[in-house]
Every structure is written in C-alpha cells, then in structure tokens.
Amino acid sequence: MAESKVKLGVADVVAEKTIRHEDADPAPWGLDARLAVVGTEVSRVDGFAKASGAARYAGDQRPTGLAFARIVRCPHAHANVTRVDLDAVRTMPGVLAADETGGRRKTYAGAPVAVVCAADERSLDDAVAAVRVSYEVLPHVVDATEALAEGAAQVDPKRANRGDADGRGRGGGPAGDAQKALDEAELKVEATYRTQVQTHVPLEPHGSVATWSEDGKLTLWCSTQSVDAVRNEMARRFQVPAADVRVVTEFMGGGFGCKFGPDPCDYEAVRLARATKRPVWCMNDRREEHLTGGFRPDSVQKLTLGGRRDGTMTVIAGECYGTPGNGQGGAGAANTALYDIPARGVTQFGVSTFTAHGRAFRAPGHPQGVFALEGLVDEFALAAGMDPLDVRRLNDKHPVRRLEWPVGAKRIGWAQHRRKVPGSDRGPVKRGVGCAGGVWYNAGGGSWRIDVAVARDGSVVVRSGVQDIGTGTKTVLAVLVAEELGVAPGAVRVEIGDSRFPPGPGSGGSTTAPSVGPAAREAGVRAREGVAAVVAAAWGVDADKLSFAGGRVRGPGGKETTFEQACAQLPSEGLSVSGVRRKNYEGFSGTCGGVQFARVAVDVETGVVRVEKVVAVHDAGRIVDTLTARSQVNGGVIQGISYALFEEKRLDRASGDMVNPTFDTYRIAGMADTPEIDVVFMDVANGINNVGMMGLGEPATVPTAAAVANAVANATGVRMRELPMTPARVLAALAAARGGGK
C-alpha cells in the first residue's frame, strides 16, 4: 500500500488528506493537480459518426437474409387467452414462423400473446393483421388508489395489491421518533403531493437483431444498457455457454434505466433466429415502447413537515405509495432526502396494478420525492414567514450543496426576481422564481478492467465491455488515457459495447463513468510506463525523468521525440496493459449535491406555464469533460421540465389500455419548450477514486420539477401539488384559490 497526501475539497473548504491506496493505483488528483485534457471541453470522439448517420444502432444492422418479427400483444389489462389462431397466418406469403408466446393469463395491456416472423416487413404487416386471438376478459384496475379499495381485482391472486411497507424508504430513510417530533413541532405544514406515471421514451426502442452461426454461436446487436447482463441471460435462456454469445451495443439510442435486461422482443429475435436459421430483427414500435418499455411509478405522498419558528426543520412524516405496475417494489419516493431532518417517519409501499412493469428511471424515486419535499419546504417557509432560500440554507448540511445555493441564487437574480408577494404581477402573465436541491449517491465501484493497447505506430486502443448510452463514456475513457499519455483524446480509439471485451458495468445509476474512468486512468499510467521504459533504455536515462505532453516525449538533456516515434521502440507486438477499478477511498463527499433555480411565466388566462430560464449548479467530483457534462445537465433539466409540465402515461380505466402512446398525444419537451439553461459546475477534488469523479446523469434531473413548481407558486400565489402542471390543472388550481372552484 502507498500513502499519498492530497488536497481535497471545494472552493475555500480545502484540507490535505492522506489517502492509502494500492501501489498500482495512481494517487488521486488533488485540487492543485495540473491537467492538460481532463476538465477541458473535449468533443465527443464518436460525434461525427453520430451526426452523419454512419453510427449503426441495433436496429440498423443488416446481416444478409434478415427477416423481421413483431409481437402480437394483448389489448386488455386482464384477460385469459382462450384461443390463438395462427394456422392461416403460417401459410401466408413470406411468413417464416408464427408462434404463441405462452401463458394463459395476461395481466397488462401489451403483454405478449404471439409472435410472427416474415421475410420482409410488408408480409409481416399482413400476417400480424391476420392473427386472431380470443380472450376471456377479466376485471382489472389500473389506478393505484383504486387498487387499494376493498374488492379490487388482485394482480397476484395470492397476495393483496398493497405491498409491504418498505422500511428503508428512499432518500434519508426513517430516523428518530417522528410522532414525538410532530407533537413538539411549533410549525407544521401538511399536504398531499401527487405525481404521474412517466414513460422513458428512449427514441431508440427496445429490440435486437440476432443471428446464429452454423456452429451454434449467437451474435446479438441489442439496444441495452448492459451487454454483460444480456449475454448472461441469453446464455441461460438458450442453454449455450456464455462464451458462445456475443452481445454488441456500439451505439445506443437512449435508455434512462429501462434497458438493463432483455425484453420480449430481444428474446424473440434470438429464438426466431435459431428456429428460422436466419438473422432476425425485432424492435418495439413506438406504441409497444410506451406500453411496455418501462415507466417511472406514480406517487401519492401525504406528508407533514414540521419544525421551529426559526425555520429549523425537525420532522417529516406521512404515507407514500404508487404503482410500479405488475410488481410491488421500486415505487418509493425520496421525500426524506436532502436535509438530514432529524425525525423521519414516512411509510412507503407499492401497489400492484394491471399495468406493465415500472423500471428504474433516471434517479428512481427522486424527481417525485423531491417535488413533494421541496414543495413542502416552500410551504413551511411561507408559514414561518421566511425566504424559502434562507430556510434551505439554514437546514442544508451537504458540504457542496451549501455552497451551491448562493451561486444559483445570484445567477437567477433571486433577490430581484422573487415576488415578495406571490402572484402580485399586474396583467395575465405572472412571473416568479423557485429553487430546489438534489442529491445523488454514486461514485461508482466494482473491479472492472480496462485494456489499453499501444502499437508501434503510436496508435492507442482502449477496450471495455461498458456501453455508451449517450452520456459520453467513450469520450471520458479517451480523455483519461490521453491525459496520462500526453496525447490528444482524438488520437485514442475507444472500443466498447461488446461482450468480447473485458466486462464492464451496466450503464445506469450514474455509476458508469466513475466505475470505469479510474481503471482507464490506471491503464493509461501503465501504458505510459511501458513506453517510458523503452524510450529510457534507448536514451540511457531514467524512465521517471521522462515527461509526456502535447504528443511529445521529453527527457533530460533536451532529448525529445514525438509520441509515435517513441512507440516505434516498442517490441513488434506493441504494448498491452490493463487498469483495474479499485475500491473507493474515503473522499471529500460520498454524495453529489446540485441545486436548480427556475424562472417561469404563467399565463393565468390560458394556464400555460413557460419556463424562461434555469440555472443548474452541479457537482460530480472532478468533471472530466466539461462539454459533454454540460450536455448531460441540459438533458436532465429538459427532461425535468418535460416531467413537470407535459408527460403523463394515461390509461383508459375501462380497458386498461394506454390512450396516448404516440408523440402527438404523449408530449415530451421540444425545442420550443427549452429555456435558457445556465450550467455551472462546482470543482470538487473528491479523492474518492484516483480521478475523483462521480456520476452526473441522475443528479441533473432530480431538482428540476420541484424548482419549476416552486417558481409557479411564486409567480401565481397558487401551489400546484400535482404533476404535470398542465394548463387545465393550473386553471383549476387558480379557480379553486379564488374560491370559485368549478
């Protein structure tokens, strides 16, 4: 073990810390590290491939003889399949296979019933249209609150729809004696907050192209956040050694948490490819994706926040539930996060309904929980007669977020734009500002390996089985290896998304970059040492006297050469080295903070909310590439606005089917809805791994909806406790506040 003294911290909160690390792992970069590439704006290494359409995604693969498959889905939320007639379909032109998918009882609209495979898409259209299925339709319930009622149809006949209380909760989890704290609280605010079901809507849906070789080896181009998980699952399901399964995801058109394992379309592509002895394409269409591809559970959060008249929050308590669909887990809302409120007693449970499966969605539990929590904090501030920002600053102990509040406040113009009397603007368009905080927990981990190969011509290749779902993982790996070799990131080729490479983590939880980045840095150090050794031998100098920068290698006595020429000294097979992800060290902060401030304009005659500006102040340890990092924060903010104002998966109560499975009926934010976004990064030397990096994807979307809702309240004087804040809901809330109601 080695010991290194490293300067850690943020702004002027800096301390020197001794970090014990394995000899092979380079010492973490401190605040004073002088870096050439890391922390600058680096263009995405695969940017041109993406812009030009050259990048091939799963559904763009065209192996010779490609056939096409589509799943026939149940239109009822609850039904028994009584008859599937495929005989006529099987004899139709171009049809290669038509099979039942099995299982009699279907418990959500969209459940697979049959699958058809044909030689071309038009034959497939005709064949799918000819499939006849008979159902015995059974009672169902698609709304969480209705599913709790006595006599409601049960999803699992052996178990009540109401799941067990989740003791852990999300966010801070339970603590202290909530009842006692409630009794003692000087001030209390009590309200019910509601959030909607939101679907992931990756523009690239789930799906695969599969092909089997004659000797029984499977190649699968799959749109997945984990090639490793898909490989292992396919090997298990189709009873072949994992080594005979290759899963490739070189490019991936968005996942946001819904693509960690195979979906029915992926299984069917593989099964049908084996049965028909042809490569098979099977991707969801937009409707199937909306219906079955995953969603963020809704929530009903009945909460009481209490504290002292001076603005100190002492207790949060209540009950919270939502439906994760067919199952019961994963519906919790993180309404006890952020503030270390000493007494926390929120009972959380999931409710089964006859809907498809909820899935992890960018910061699971957090946008909804923080919407309720930060709304209540504003309500509490109002009750205490305080500026809501002051209440936050008084109660926030997070070492980085504490510093982020004043930065955001200044940039949004809090003092100038906050309406002291909410809703006091003249005329129909009311403006106001609001803010909210965020938190996320991941600095990555695992023991992932990254391989780096350096050839005699100076070319550098980095390999890992990790995927890039759009965050810029490839670019981050290139930057870290380039930093150590003193070359430009563009000179480093990164090959990822292939299960033949060293296994990488699933891309999710904001853990990807910090799980593989430190291993890439270590591999880069090993590569530099390897090149340095041969150059030092040739020059007759000490290897540790060499420096690598600007594409050149320099040594004592004015010796200098290019990186390429230096590599010419390598043996003919070049250099192959690896780096390994080590355990996390105790860094400056184990969590990320983040705060956002929104300025909105609300037209009280039409109910339309426009977000005019968002200031997003974020930290994620060391920011490796400020350009792609800014893209991620923009994306988190825009998804958050979309969640706050537009999105809602609507299910028809009578049939249980989704009524809005299209872009014209399920609206997501577009160019016209995008405000000015001011992204600020706090530079934190974290020391939690050798780079000090943490994840950024999720923290960027946690506070947005809450900040927008708080701004709407400041603009109008009316608090919206239900998402999305559609014009109809805004008008209804305004009318109710006027006492008129409707």
Place this chain on the structure above:
Amino acid sequence: MGRTGHEGGGPPGLSRRELLRGAGLAAAAGATLLPAARALAADAPADLRVQGPDAVELTLTVNGAPRTVAAAPRDTLLDVLRLPLDLTGAKKVCDRGTCGACTVLLDGKPVYACSVLALDVAGRSVTTAEGVVGGAGRAVADAFVAKDAMQCGFCTPGMLVACAAAVAEHGPSLTLEQARAATAGNLCRCGTYPHVLEAALAAAKTAKGR
C-alpha cells in the same frame, strides 16, 4: 412544425398523412380544393396510372447518385432508404410524422421521410444525413461535433438535416428564432436542444451568403 410531404416544396406528392386524412379532407374541401390538394391536381403527371398492389420499380436520385429500387405502394420513402438502400441515418422513431428523426431533404427541402410515399419520389432527389455531410452540410456536422449537439445520437441525423436546410436557406443571417423554428419538429429525448441551436448558429456564421 408539421413537415409533411407537400410542405417540402418542389412538386408536391401525396404524403401518407394526407392519404390517411384523404376522406375527411375531400369532404371538408367541398367545391374549393385545399391548397395541398389543388397543388396535387396541378402537378399530377400526365401518365397517371394505377400502381401496385405489388412492388414496382422506381428510380430516384439518392445522395447525388441514381438508384433504382422496388417499392410497394404502401412503402414510405423511409422504408426504402433504410432497407433496400441501406441508408440507416434516418431513423424510424414514430413512423407517423411526429418526431423528425427521419428528416431528409427532398429536392433540397426537409421532409419527414416516414410521411412521404416512396412511389411519389420517383424521379426526385433525396439527400440523407449521410449525403448532407458530403457537401455544404459538412460544416454543420463539424459544428454539431464542436458544440456537442448530440448525446445518444438517435435524433441527431434528423436534427442535422433540419439544421443544414436552415443554414442553406438563411446563410449567415440565420437567427436564433429561425433555427428554433427549423428544428421545432425534431424531438430529442436526451435534451440536446441548446447545443443544437448553438451548432446551427455557429455553422451559419461560416456559411456563404445567399
């Protein structure tokens, strides 16, 4: 912004969206033809004939080269681009004219390829993202890379084509509002909009005036 076949300029064909709306449109139009239908009548080729139901051969210019493909009457331009022509930059994301991921240039004007019937583009010129970057659109692609106007990249070829069309139309005078309008029909789930705007404006600065 609707970007259907007839809004693409040039001799308008019958877009699939219009086909779907056909009955209602005719009823609503009554004696006076709606502009799109009027234009259609004016431009109807003299040898109007029944085609299909089987696939027929048609020749069109794709990224500058003549290509002959077989297409069924219900095949869209997007279908023939992605399959027989193996140009997969244009993505099938909604297949009903609501997202812009399939945006290509038809006779130089942006259209949703999923909403144009293949048979209607016979003899016309189509440029996809793959082709756009081979010409004046290269500068727009470079700006996309420099400004990081992409994340997962799935909407990006469509965004690129829409931006390239706006840059070609307005040149250095392209305004923020024009760039917004040009891309208002392109959805991006990753939220690349701010960087797309920056890229379009940066590329326009380097473009030659009209």
